[in-house]
Amino acid sequence: MIEALRKKAEELLRSKTVDVVYGYGEGSVPERTRPVFITKPEDVNKLTWNKYCVYNLTTYLKKQEARKLGKPAIVVKGCDAKTITVLIKESQIKREDIYIIGVTCTGIGEPPATKCKACDVNTPLIYDELIGEKIENKEFSFDERYAELDEYEKLSEKEKWDFWQKQFAKCIKCYACSSICPLCFCDRCIVDKNQPQWIDPSAHPRGNLSWNVTRAYHLAGRCINCEECQRVCPADIPLNLLNKKLAKETEKNFKYRSGYNVDDELAMATYKEDDSEDIFK
């Protein structure tokens, strides 16, 4: 698989189909990988692929530094590829401006990440070139897909509130969650707006609540649950729990799953006469 990946990257660079390949490279220890940006065909051997390739490289599509390198080819797993679908729908990238190298994946991380448990995109849904044997994507029921919420949903309203108060108290406002998120692509985040200052920037409980709730809300109907925010959080706040819950509510109420179909109408920007009104409480 690695060889096929390197060969494809070399071919793309040589033919000048793309200017740069975003991929995974070996890290300082075997259990780690790091993002690499290959611009010369002779460097393709830096590319690798293994079960430690957890990062969602699509987040670099929003970074000016990476964009300056020119037209990219990007190595994506099935979950990461969903991000590209959203980015296309939200006018952040044009399909023709990106070359997608999809890799088939049967689970990532050691032990495997939560998101891999009910993975229905072992083979990416969108790609230009597929590396690895094509895997028939599995189907999971609604309940199976959101099984990780089972414990949380058993909590009473009060318990939920206390739980989040405790979690958010840990927040140090480092904004790593937003930096890593491929869909947090605003040049100026609402937290940076200071006239008026909607969100208190200090690591005070009030500002912490505003920030974390706003971040989750801004991803409602958009988040593809790559879990990167949760992975990078130095305070170990289970951020994806919020994201996942919102994804569940979005699917339940609007029959919409983010990142699955580029032609679906955006749940949060579309009004339909038969929209569920159960969300108003």
Next chain:
Amino acid sequence: MGNKKIGVFVCHCGTNISATVDVEKVAEETKKNNPGVSYTTTYKYMCSDPGQKLLRDKIKEEGLDGVVVAACSPKMHEHTFRNAAIKTGLNPYHVEISNIREQCSWVHPEIPVGTEKSTDLVRMMTEKVRKDKSLNAIKVPVTKRALVIGGGIAGIQAALDIADGGHEVIMVEREASIGGHMAQLSETFPTLDCSQCIMTPKMVEAAQNDNITMHTWSEIESVDGYIGNFTVKIRKKARSVDLDLCTGCSSCWQVCPCSKIKSEFDMGLGNRTAIYIPFPQAIPSKPVIDRENCILFKDARKKNIKPNDSKVCRKCIDACPIAPVKAIDYNQEDEIIEVKVGAIIVATGYKELEDGLYGEYGGGKYEDVITGLQFERLASASGPTEGVIKRPSDGKEPEIVVFIQCVGSRDPAKGCSYCSKTCCMYTAKHTMLYKHKVHHGHAFVFYIDIRCAGKGYEEFSQRAIEEEGATYLRGRVSRVYKKGEKLVVLGADTLTGSVVEIEADMVVLASAMKAQDDAMEIAQKLSIQYDKDKFLSEIHPKLKPVESSSAGIFLAGTCQGPKDIPETVAQAGAAASKVLALLSSDELEREPVVARVDRQLPPVFSTCIGCFYCQKVCPYSAIESEDIKARDGSVIKTVARVNEGLCQGCGLCAATCRSKSIELDGFNDEQIYAEINAVEFN
């Protein structure tokens, strides 16, 4: 801006407010606790002339540069108080209304609660006023031309009125001729003058008016733009006849072999040819080819060839005397034209309830059960029987006719909970027309109520009963069934409490007036609202009865709801007067409450990231995209931009924008934030 001198005027509204709000205390507390509020007072009726004078005088005397009027809903009097401020030279957008009536005194019966809440509401508004900025009305140029959609009596009347006012009108009618339903009617109530006799002169007048351009056999393709500046695409459907060449000599339709097509104009009671004019007085009096039914077009479709290459039948083109180029062109295609107009009148009319909907009355099943409009055609001198009342099945003169009122109307089970308003009158008229033509005949009418409110209407229906001898039975009909040649009508007479069985020769159903099948489509094309019955909605049922929910688009006639001819004509005139008022100025002033996408000086050009969620949620198509370019012309980024002319200031975009890059003038983030912060949490 923080050092504004703010004046607060608390209105008693008679006792509407002062009964449950201690207005003096509100004024006192406001003065005491709000630094910057330099003047407070109360007044019995702020909206009265002396009340407004008080406001004007105090603005000048006290040198106020911000005003809060604590009174009724801003919907009622914001305009009044802002206008008063203008007269003193103060920018009207420094005047805010604190609604202490609808949102306080009317809902809180206890004085302490009402007073405390009012004080809070006033404080919130004083904080907003502190952040208010001067805004200037937006000026938009006006295209001095109107579009009228629909060529029935409403459309024609509106077009004539606008044309007489000196402005160009473009009229679009989807049928081959203008005239609409009124042209189908025989006589009209309450005067029994012939409909055609009063309608056709208007049609001719419209056709000959230099200011009116008519597009028949045409439909609205799309509508873009905004008040004063609409761009409308019109689909001119292929007529297969060149209107410039054709003289309407009738040679073609006289030779057409497809003569057994049900005439839509005669409501299926008569036949027409495939190349036809809908009725003798049609305007334009030039034919159209019905491509569905013409054998030449059928053949061409089957063989998948161009119509002109088919040789099955060319009788009409051969008969056409126009030379050297024939007026008939089989290969004609739809044409789309674009027009620019400043105002639009929608007059798309109604349709009659489908007769098949009432199976129990035999509608659509028995030939001799006909609808109101079909009866009009039977009674019309230009109709299929030339005005002689003959029943459709065997052409016999019907001696007993039963008229059933409220067929569909007032029947939620059939989807029309409303009253169709015209049926009581036209049924009375039908009984008269029938009795005038069949002297020995007998007319029975089943009714729920007789609703004849209108000038001369009650007298008219009484005349039907007393002078013309129609038998009115108060009750519903349960069933109509066939017995030999007769139709047995089984009904109830609730006044005598008896069951009535009438053996009739013909049954006439006073079918409901319904919205056109495609009323929703036209509403969506125009971005205007419609009601539960798909009739187009006026914006205010009492005070703005001809204005639609989109500025610059007006409603006339039955597209807005059932109504009779006098009412339709009056409404068309009203709509036309609104259009004339709009077209009388070169520029329009609009409320400057519009959204604005953040723009800054280089190097940060805009915080907008161009996700275009705003564009997707905007109900008025007011969001456009714009490229921000570097000096060398390369695109730095594509961002959203608000078209001020289209924006109605609803604020959906501002609420949707994640990076808060859109703000609504007059309701910007700082203003709203100041209001929220002014709420004291206890």
